[in-house]
Amino acid sequence: MSKKKFSFKRRIRSFGFAFRGIGKLIKEEHNAWIHCFAALCVIVAGFCFGLSAMEWVAIVFAIGSVLAAEAFNTAIEALCDFASPAYQEAIKHTKDLAAGAVLIVAIAAAVVGLLIFIPKIMALC
Structure with missing residues (x-):
């Protein structure tokens, strides 16, 4: 555990790192x-x-969840590739699980979109 004192300067700097990560993603x-x-x-x-x-709340959470899941997946893949450049079944399993998590969130987001937009599209017909 860190013994560093709280610093607004360090907190602001940490936001810079986070925004850099979003940019790289x-x-x-x-x-x-x-x-x-x-x-x-x-x-x-x-x-x-x-x-x-x-409806916007649901959409924003769905979009944010998918992008966050993709960021986690990317981070896990990068760490796995660094830790074990050679093929390892356990690393493959880990990367497959992370990719599967993104797919689960993306499917859930698509369902949210369908629940919101299908009634609106049907109302036009």
């Missing part, structure tokens, strides 16, 4: 590009359909 990870494109489409659709505040 969006800039370098192809799957994150797909998630961001889907998020942009959902946000545009949300404005077009005039979502309620609670």
